[in-house]
Each structure stands twice: as structure tokens, then as C-alpha cells.
Amino acid sequence: MQKVVVFMPSFAGGGAESVTLALCGGLARNHFDVHLVVGTGDGELRDSVPDDVSTCDIGASRTAYAIGGLLRYLRRERPDVVISAISHANIIAAFAVKLAMCRCKLIVVHHNTTSISTRRTLRRRDRLVPLLCGIAYRLADRIIAVSAGVADDLARSSHLPIERIQVLPNPIDYARIRELSRDAARQDSVPCGDGPLLVAAGRLEPQKGLDTLLRSIAQVESPCRLVILGDGSLRAELLSLVENLGLAGRVSLPGFVANPYPYFRQAQVYVLSSRWEGLPTVLLEALAFRLRIVSTDCPSGPSEILSGVQGAELVPVDDPGGLAAAIERAISAGPLGTVREEWREYDSALVIRQMCEVVHELSHGD
Known part of the structure; x- marks a missing residue:
């Protein structure tokens, strides 16, 4: 067994x-001996590790301090492949992996639009990430990049040959999502007002544009209610904005919710800002439900996911008026009649099978 x-x-609950974690479980089900190594065992998802995956916490308070612990682990365990x-x-x-000299193969999976995230960071060291990715990768x-947009951005910002980057989307376990959605949503976290329910989910950080979402809700004239699921450094600031905009009866922020899917099933509109x-x-997960979707056309991913998708609309980034108008249209259109078919290309069975092929290819390459 490899x-x-x-x-x-x-x-962390991102x-x-x-x-x-879904990838770990999928590989284990496909008869790989999977070991999950984390810099620190802290975070909301620590109880979500699949049963057939072993875990090692190397006790690094920051990712930069993890290299020693990871190096010792690799020399001791000598895996076939590191992801x-x-x-x-x-x-x-x-x-x-380079310093361990254990002949294992390395797969790196890149999840974000690095050129923008590093340009907006306040930490100087984070601005070195594109350069360091170019060297390390x-x-x-x-x-592997999770979307074509991420691949293009990574190639440009880190000066990597685009032909070296394979696009493979995130694996989504739709059967599990639908099963979990049958649980009951906490009604004390849903605003009691009139109108259809809107839902948003994500870390309460500047990247997610939730301040823009709140300002757009203040401009929506149709009755509606909004639940924002997630936690983060902007929680107090967003709660203050809810009060200042007079949205206390229409908007709730219940914090991190381990199972957000009952809210998806109950809602009429999903909003990504x-x-x-x-x-x-979250957009991939929203495809599993009869949700109308309103999303910013941000780099990258939304346009790739939602192009041609029924009941979905893309709007400019940081445009409260445009977002409000799109939400009004989604509310007026009413609930979506059927679940879309586009989810199938992101289903975990398909994506994990492709990752298994990559692992097999590399581990048998010598």
C-alpha cells in the first residue's frame, strides 16, 4: 500500500x-495509506478528519516554523508521495522534501489568486509569496491549480511555465452534503423577519467582501433575511456595520457552523461577495441545492463555475448597488425549480479518481 x-x-475552518480533508478521505477509500500532518492541531475542523486517516500535529505555532518538524517526520516515515x-x-x-532526501514525490495544490492576496496584505513577508512559490514549486x-484562473495567475506572478501546471478542481462530496442538509438549521440563528432567506458563508476577513454585502442588503427594497455563516477578525466590525445600517432585524452572524447545509436547503438565494x-x-456546494446564486465576478473561479448556469448572475466586485439589484432580481424570480446538473464535474468521485491517477503515476515513475 502506497x-x-x-x-x-x-x-482552520476554510x-x-x-x-x-475530503481529499484525504477519498485517497484512503481508494486504498492509500494516508497520514495527515498539520503544523498545529488548532481549528474548527479538527473533529472532521476521516476515521481512516491518521493525524500528526508537529506543534508549529506558525507555518514557517513547521519545516523542522515536517523534515523529521519525512525522514522517519519515508512516504511515497507528499501532497x-x-x-x-x-x-x-x-x-x-528536498532536504529530507527520502526520494518521495511532491504534489503542491495551489488554491488562491496569489497576485491579489499578496498585493492586499499588510504583512511585508507575505509579499514574498509569489517569489518563494516560483522557487519552491x-x-x-x-x-496543481484548482482553477484555470488560478493557474494563469500563478504562472504570471511566480514566473512558472504554464505547461507545468495541471488544473484539477476541488472535490465536493455531494452525497454527504445532501445528507447533512436534512438536519435542522438552528432557528435562533435565522432572522425572524419577512421575506426569503439569503445565505452567505466564509471567513469574516477582507477577502470576502462582506462589508459590501451588508451595504447592498441595506439597498434591497424587497423583504428578505440574510444569514452570514463564519467567523474571523472582522466579526466586531461587521456587527457594528449591521447596527449602523439598521439591519439588526434582517441580518444575523451566528459564527462558524460545522454543518451549514441546512441553511443552504432553507434559503432561496446564495450570495458570494x-x-x-x-x-x-461554497459556490460548488451551492450547486447541489435549488438556490439562485448571485456572485461577484472576482478572480478567480466564479465565472468558471457559473458561466451558462441557470439561475446564476455575476456582478462587479465592490459594487453594493449592482449586488443589490442582482439580489432583487433573484428574489423576484422565486425559488429555482430543479437542481442543476453542473455539479457533476466537481463530484468527489470524479476529482479524487483523477488525483489517484496522479499519485499512481508519480509513485511508479522511477
Whole structure:
């Protein structure tokens, strides 16, 4: 049985972390010996590790400090393949694999539009990420981007040959999502007012543009209610904005919710207000429901996912008026009659089979 080590920084409740755990479970079901290594065991998803995946917490308070622990782990365990996700972790994994000299193959999975995320960061060291990715990713045996837009941006910003980058989307376990959606949503977290329910989900960080979403809701004249699922550093600021805009009776922020899918099933409209993405997992998940979708046309992912999709509309980034008008149209159109078929190309069975082929190819390459 081939041994596969998957490395990620933590169990933070983000989309990249969620799909990495889904990948671990999929590989294990396909008869790989999967070991998940995390820089720190903290985070909302720590109880979501699949039962057939072992876990090792190397106790690094920051991803940059994980290289020593990961290096020792690789020398001891000597895996056949290492898979890394999220750019900072990918850089650490590339140098750890090189220094370990254990002949294992490395797959790096890139999830975000790096040129924008690094340009908007306030931390100087993060602005070095494109340069470091360009150096580290050349050490990888396979570079995977989760969307064509991410691949193009990575090639440009890190000066990598585009032909070295393979596009493979995030795996979404739609059967599991539909099963979980049958649970009851916490009604105390849903506003009690009139009108259809709108839902948004994501980390409460500047990337997600939730301030724009709140300003757009203040302009929507049709009765509606909004639930924003997630937590983050902007929570207090967003709650203050809810009060200042007079939205206290229409908007709730219940925090991180381990199972958001009952809210998806109950809602009429899903709204994504992000300023940038890679391949937004929540949009892929929304395809499993009879939800009308309103999304910013941010780089990258939404236009790839929603092009030609029934009941979906793209609007400019940071445009509260345009977002409000699109939400009005989605409300007026009423519930979507049927579930779309576009979800099939992102189904975990298909995507994980493709990843299994990559792992087999690399592990038998020598």
C-alpha cells in the first residue's frame, strides 16, 4: 500500500482546509495509506478528519516554523508521495522534501489568486509569496491549480511555465452534503423577519467582501433575511456595520457552523461577495441545492463555475448597488425549480479518481 502524507497548516475552518480533508478521505477509500500532518492541531475542523486517516500535529505555532518538524517526520516515515495544500505550506513542504532526501514525490495544490492576496496584505513577508512559490514549486513533481484562473495567475506572478501546471478542481462530496442538509438549521440563528432567506458563508476577513454585502442588503427594497455563516477578525466590525445600517432585524452572524447545509436547503438565494478567490468551495456546494446564486465576478473561479448556469448572475466586485439589484432580481424570480446538473464535474468521485491517477503515476515513475 502506497504511503501518502498530506500536509496543511492547521484545521482552520476554510474552504481549502475542508477540501483537503475530503481529499484525504477519498485517497484512503481508494486504498492509500494516508497520514495527515498539520503544523498545529488548532481549528474548527479538527473533529472532521476521516476515521481512516491518521493525524500528526508537529506543534508549529506558525507555518514557517513547521519545516523542522515536517523534515523529521519525512525522514522517519519515508512516504511515497507528499501532497501539500495552501501556498505557505506548499513552500515549506517543497524545501522539507528536498532536504529530507527520502526520494518521495511532491504534489503542491495551489488554491488562491496569489497576485491579489499578496498585493492586499499588510504583512511585508507575505509579499514574498509569489517569489518563494516560483522557487519552491520548481522542486515539486506536480503543480496543481484548482482553477484555470488560478493557474494563469500563478504562472504570471511566480514566473512558472504554464505547461507545468495541471488544473484539477476541488472535490465536493455531494452525497454527504445532501445528507447533512436534512438536519435542522438552528432557528435562533435565522432572522425572524419577512421575506426569503439569503445565505452567505466564509471567513469574516477582507477577502470576502462582506462589508459590501451588508451595504447592498441595506439597498434591497424587497423583504428578505440574510444569514452570514463564519467567523474571523472582522466579526466586531461587521456587527457594528449591521447596527449602523439598521439591519439588526434582517441580518444575523451566528459564527462558524460545522454543518451549514441546512441553511443552504432553507434559503432561496446564495450570495458570494468576495474580492478574490481561487475556486470558491461554497459556490460548488451551492450547486447541489435549488438556490439562485448571485456572485461577484472576482478572480478567480466564479465565472468558471457559473458561466451558462441557470439561475446564476455575476456582478462587479465592490459594487453594493449592482449586488443589490442582482439580489432583487433573484428574489423576484422565486425559488429555482430543479437542481442543476453542473455539479457533476466537481463530484468527489470524479476529482479524487483523477488525483489517484496522479499519485499512481508519480509513485511508479522511477
